[in-house]
Amino acid sequence: MxxxxxxxxxxxxxxxxxxxxxxxxxxxxxxxxxxxxxxxxxxxxxxxxxxxxxxxxxxxxxxxxxxxxxxxxxxxxxxxxxxxxxxxxxxxxxxxxxxxxxxxxxxxxxxxxxxxxxxxxxxxxxxxxxxxxxxxxxxxxxxxxxxxxxxxxxxxxxxxxxxxxLGKQHFSESEAFKAVTPIILTKKVEEHTTPFYIRAYQTPEEFDDYLTRNAREKWRIYSGKQSDDLTLKCDKQYLQRKGRSTACKIQIMPQEVMIGSIVPVTVTGSPEEVEFMYDVGLGQKNSFGMGMIEKIGIRY
Missing domain, CATH: 3.30.70.1890 (Alpha-Beta Plaits)
Structure with missing residues (x-):
């Protein structure tokens, strides 16, 4: 046996x-x-x-x-x-x-x-x-x-x-995370027939805005509660050092290529909200493996 x-x-x-x-x-x-x-x-x-x-x-x-x-x-x-x-x-x-x-x-x-x-x-x-x-x-x-x-x-x-x-981790009201898999964010642009992929290194403030909106929407649907305090911000100094190399292409399907960002992100909110983001992942396409995060310092 x-x-x-x-x-x-x-x-x-x-x-x-x-x-x-x-x-x-x-x-x-x-x-x-x-x-x-x-x-x-x-x-x-x-x-x-x-x-x-x-x-x-x-x-x-x-x-x-x-x-x-x-x-x-x-x-x-x-x-x-x-x-x-x-x-x-x-x-x-x-x-x-x-x-x-x-x-x-x-x-x-x-x-x-x-x-x-x-x-x-x-x-x-x-x-x-x-x-x-x-x-x-x-x-x-x-x-x-x-x-x-x-x-x-x-x-x-x-x-x-x-x-x-894995044993449950403890989270404070602000935690810095590394991206285990690329973080995907898109927006609609008039001149594009398909969604436009937001690169953190190109427009970091816009990246933060869309990332935060996505996080709040997930939390609202999951918990039934609004949160104006949940905020996500990418590491600007890291982006200055790494620049374009933080962007990567992911071939999800033979005819579908996505563009994601590998960048540290700080999540701020209640400990419950921070834990939720750790569990669910950041950005879009989480059920395709995108946006998994881990505390900085923990190696996989």
């Missing part, structure tokens, strides 16, 4: 459950306690089976599909509702989850192709971080993880070595 480790972290003490529990019909209890017990809202998956395999460099679309597939197996109705509708208000619609790319040390991958559009893994292992403020989302994800030891990503079979529910 294969025992996949599913771990949670309470303070500095790791607690491990084996997937064998699900054979005794307690997966719901264990899955619930995994989230409820430590109040964790971010999960780290340790995956293996990547050595000598090649994926699209920007494999966010594939990861998004994987997450929906995991949710569908655990709870088809929730997965369908989240995919088709989600949290909405008039024309605004949010999924309220985000995730990282597959993370390894830079020396353990090679980028292939004329435009370096593919990533070839030298290492066998990588980590995937998934975050959401929605408890039902994470409970369904954990239910899947407790019953499966393998996943399929872009046609490649990978093994789930462990799933770690």
């Amino acid at each position: 294969y025992h996949k480790k599913v771990c949670l972290l309470i303070g500095d003490l790791p607690v491990t459950y084996a997937s064998a529990y699900c054979l005794f019909g307690t997966v719901g209890v264990v899955g619930y306690y995994l989230i409820k017990g430590c109040d964790a809202l971010r999960i780290k998956l340790s995956l293996s089976g990547l050595a000598r395999k090649t994926l699209p460099r920007d494999h966010y679309h594939q990861l998004s599909g994987l997450i929906y597939a995991m949710l569908k197996e655990a709870n088809p109705s929730f997965s369908e509702w989240l995919h088709d509708r989600g949290f909405e208000d008039n024309s605004k619609q949010f999924k309220f989850f985000c995730f990282s790319r597959l993370i390894t040390h830079p020396s353990e991958v090679q980028y292939l192709g004329e435009k370096k559009s593919e990533v070839h893994f030298i290492t066998d292992n990588a980590a995937l971080y998934i975050s959401s403020p929605v408890r039902e989302f994470l409970e369904n994800l954990v239910s899947f993880l407790l019953t499966r030891s393998e996943i399929r990503l872009a046609g490649q079979l990978l093994r789930i070595e462990s799933a770690l529910a």
Whole structure:
């Protein structure tokens, strides 16, 4: 029998459950306690089976599909509702989850192709971080993880070595974050038939304005409360140093290229609002992995 480790972290003490529990019909209890017990809202998956395999460099679309597939197996109705509708208000619609790319040390991958559009893994292992403020989302994800030891990503079979529910962090009224994945913001411009991507290095004040408006809209739909205090500001000194290199292109689909910004952002508001932004991600396209953040100083 294969025992996949599913771990949670309470303070500095790791607690491990084996997937064998699900054979005794307690997966719901264990899955619930995994989230409820430590109040964790971010999960780290340790995956293996990547050595000598090649994926699209920007494999966010594939990861998004994987997450929906995991949710569908655990709870088809929730997965369908989240995919088709989600949290909405008039024309605004949010999924309220985000995730990282597959993370390894830079020396353990090679980028292939004329435009370096593919990533070839030298290492066998990588980590995937998934975050959401929605408890039902994470409970369904954990239910899947407790019953499966393998996943399929872009046609490649990978093994789930462990799933770690990261301990809840404490937030003050102002926190500085780094961007784990690019932050996407768009606006409508008359001379453009498609949305125009706002680059932080070009118009940092406008970037802050749109980023703050997006954050307040998410908070309003999630909590039902308005917030005039929630404010987001990118690091202007960082932009002066790094300039154009903070902008990056992301090939989400074969015919869809997005432009994002990799820049530190300070989130100011109530501790509850700051925590919400950490869990949900900044800017647009969070359900495609965009806008995941982490406290500065914490390495992935």
